[in-house]
Amino acid sequence: MTAASQQPVTATLPSALAIGWSRVGIELKALFRDREAAVFTLALPMILMLVFGSVFGSQQLGDTGITFAQYFVAGMIASGIVYTSFQNLAIGIPQERDEGTLKRLEGTPMPKGAYFIGKVGQVCVVYVIQIILLMAIGVLLFDVQLPDTAAKWGALAWLSVLGLTTWTLLGLAFSSVPKSGKGASAIVTPVILVLQFTSGVFFAYNQLPAWMQQFAALFPLKWLTQGMRYVFLPEGAEVLEVVGSFEMSRVAMVLLVWTVLSAMLAWGFFRWRRRGDG
Amino acid sequence: MHGGHRPTHKPPLCQTAGVEPHPAIEVHGLAKAYGSLRAVDGLDLRVDPGQCVALLGPNGAGKTTTTEILEGYRHRDAGDVRVLGVDPARADRHWRARLGIVLQQVADLGELTVREALRHFAGYYPDPRPVDEVLEQVGLTAKADARGRTLSGGQRRRLDVGLGIIGRPELLFLDEPTTGFDPEARRDFWTLIEQLKAEGATILLTTHYLEEAEALAEMVGVINRGRLVAFDAPHELGGRHTGSTVVRWTEDGEPREEATERPTALVGELAARFGGEVPNLTVTRPTLEDMYLTLVDDEEAPEGVRR
Numbered sequence: 001m002t003a004a005s006q007q008p009v010t011a012t013l014p015s016a017l018a019i020g021w022s023r024v025g026i027e028l029k030a031l032f033r034d035r036e037a038a039v040f041t042l043a044l045p046m047i048l049m050l051v052f053g054s055v056f057g058s059q060q061l062g063d064t065g066i067t068f069a070q071y072f073v074a075g076m077i078a079s080g081i082v083y084t085s086f087q088n089l090a091i092g093i094p095q096e097r098d099e100g101t102l103k104r105l106e107g108t109p110m111p112k113g114a115y116f117i118g119k120v121g122q123v124c125v126v127y128v129i130q131i132i133l134l135m136a137i138g139v140l141l142f143d144v145q146l147p148d149t150a151a152k153w154g155a156l157a158w159l160s161v162l163g164l165t166t167w168t169l170l171g172l173a174f175s176s177v178p179k180s181g182k183g184a185s186a187i188v189t190p191v192i193l194v195l196q197f198t199s200g201v202f203f204a205y206n207q208l209p210a211w212m213q214q215f216a217a218l219f220p221l222k223w224l225t226q227g228m229r230y231v232f233l234p235e236g237a238e239v240l241e242v243v244g245s246f247e248m249s250r251v252a253m254v255l256l257v258w259t260v261l262s263a264m265l266a267w268g269f270f271r272w273r274r275r276g277d278g
Numbered sequence: 279m280h281g282g283h284r285p286t287h288k289p290p291l292c293q294t295a296g297v298e299p300h301p302a303i304e305v306h307g308l309a310k311a312y313g314s315l316r317a318v319d320g321l322d323l324r325v326d327p328g329q330c331v332a333l334l335g336p337n338g339a340g341k342t343t344t345t346e347i348l349e350g351y352r353h354r355d356a357g358d359v360r361v362l363g364v365d366p367a368r369a370d371r372h373w374r375a376r377l378g379i380v381l382q383q384v385a386d387l388g389e390l391t392v393r394e395a396l397r398h399f400a401g402y403y404p405d406p407r408p409v410d411e412v413l414e415q416v417g418l419t420a421k422a423d424a425r426g427r428t429l430s431g432g433q434r435r436r437l438d439v440g441l442g443i444i445g446r447p448e449l450l451f452l453d454e455p456t457t458g459f460d461p462e463a464r465r466d467f468w469t470l471i472e473q474l475k476a477e478g479a480t481i482l483l484t485t486h487y488l489e490e491a492e493a494l495a496e497m498v499g500v501i502n503r504g505r506l507v508a509f510d511a512p513h514e515l516g517g518r519h520t521g522s523t524v525v526r527w528t529e530d531g532e533p534r535e536e537a538t539e540r541p542t543a544l545v546g547e548l549a550a551r552f553g554g555e556v557p558n559l560t561v562t563r564p565t566l567e568d569m570y571l572t573l574v575d576d577e578e579a580p581e582g583v584r585r
Binding site: 018107111 | 349350351371372374375377379381383384385386387388389390394398399401402403404425441445
């Protein structure tokens with residue numbers, strides 16, 4: 001401790017980027033070693049895909065020759081974005097707040113940005129692992145075709161970037177809603193389920209009642225799912241869309257608007273401390 | 279490292295050009311209210327570099343609120359506060375790098391090993407201690423590869439202290455560090471703190487345990503109802519060294535006792551009277567606990583709260 005006085009006071013602090021990078025490693029270890037979190041975040045969409053795909057997989061959608069399994073794979077990959085970012089953060093951060101992780105970090109010279117770098121890095125790594133596994137299941141078991149044009153791969157890339165950005169920011173904002181870590185999944189899971197049911201993940205979107213379609217169209221999951229259908233369904237699938245087209249430019253626009261909106265929500269609502277603690 | 283020697287002079291603190299060494303902590307008229315509850319109500323405190331100061335007080339007296347203001351976690355309503363020469367309300371990373379904070383009740387880092395946690399947090403500081411050295415110091419070398427959640431309460435707290443000192447802090451905050459410990463774990467923990475003190479660490483400790491304050495601190499502050507009601511060396515707290523002493527003995531088969539401010543004279547008298555040994559003679563100064571309870575009672579009596 002006296003040794004500190006021998007150090008020049010200008011001793012340089014490690015950069016936010018360096019600390020953020022090391023936090024990515026810590027976040028990944030924390031997630032993968034916590035069985036409950038790993039299963040909930042990473043394995044859940046795969047389990048759902050196997051179960052739903054096996055039960056309803058062979059049903060044909062109209063006379064397009066497209067099976068529900070193929071349709072469902074697109075929806076599950078879109079949902080995977082929500083699981084790895086939104087669900088992961090909106091449940092994980094309240095737990096960290098309860099355990100004192102965030103309070104401890106606040107008391108160190110860690111720049112706050114490094115914490116978010118760590119979370120974003122964790123989300124991205126988990127998403128990449130997840131989408132590879134989901135695509136593999138789709139291709140091997142449910143006759144899904146990988147995208148066959150550069151345009152579709154490009155669309156997959158920008159859908160992933162915009163989707164992850166929006167849902168990560170929404171996860172940061174929503175992490176302030178649960179009062180405790182224990183109750184977090186009871187609040188977060190129903191939100192995701194309602195969006196999935198209405199956005200064309202578990203049911204074909206064009207067969208839903210109009211009011212439900214309109215409700216879902218307010219939120220980004222519907223547009224993400226629609227974009228993923230463009231990426232993963234074969235030619236001719238656009239007849240299954242309500243307007244007969246995948247509307248990719250509208251998808252991009254809605255997701256961009258949501259990115260801005262969710263950034264404002266995260267800025268406004270994210271908190272380091274539990275309510276009533278400072 | 280610097281084991282063994284206790285600096286007799288103030289070690290230089292912040293060597294910002296031309297500024298002379300200041301107290302590690304200086305507080306004047308600190309106040310903080312939560313709604314109508316005045317948690318801290320005009321508190322003064324000074325901690326010199328190299329000192330270990332313990333803050334005692336009943337639950338809700340304002341200890342944690344005070345500490346958390348000093349640590350930069352909470353904003354104050356009024357008062358002047360300087361911690362290492364800086365106002366904690368304007369805390370920046372450089373200031374934080376000079377502090378070590380051991381919070382109450384943390385249960386994080388469960389999935390990381392002790393070594394991983396120490397190595398990671400070392401990366402936050404400009405000049406961290408070597409991880410192996412800290413492991414050795416907090417006595418967790420054998421547990422270096424154990425996950426956080428597998429540690430016992432005492433080991434867990436040692437990890438917290440390890441994380442608190444990994445950045446070579448000039449000032450260490452310990453908030454109720456041994457709550458819930460068994461007596462042996464508490465003794466072990468005290469030994470660790472003694473070592474840190476021997477290295478010249480400045481420590482602000484809050485505790486519920488009077489014997490802990492007596493064992494570790496050079497100065498003890500008693501906080502009650504948001505104010506510092508006494509601040510003294512443990513053996514002088516509340517006039518303990520000058521207050522009346524109880525002399526007990528047996529005379530004519532009856533136990534006798536007398537409170538006196540001049541115990542030596544009384545014992546001399548008794549010795550003369552008995553012509554040698556006084557049967558069952560004891561001379562008892564008030565314990566720290568006696569003084570503490572008096573201080574806390576005095577303060578509470580006027581408003582009749584919790585009596």
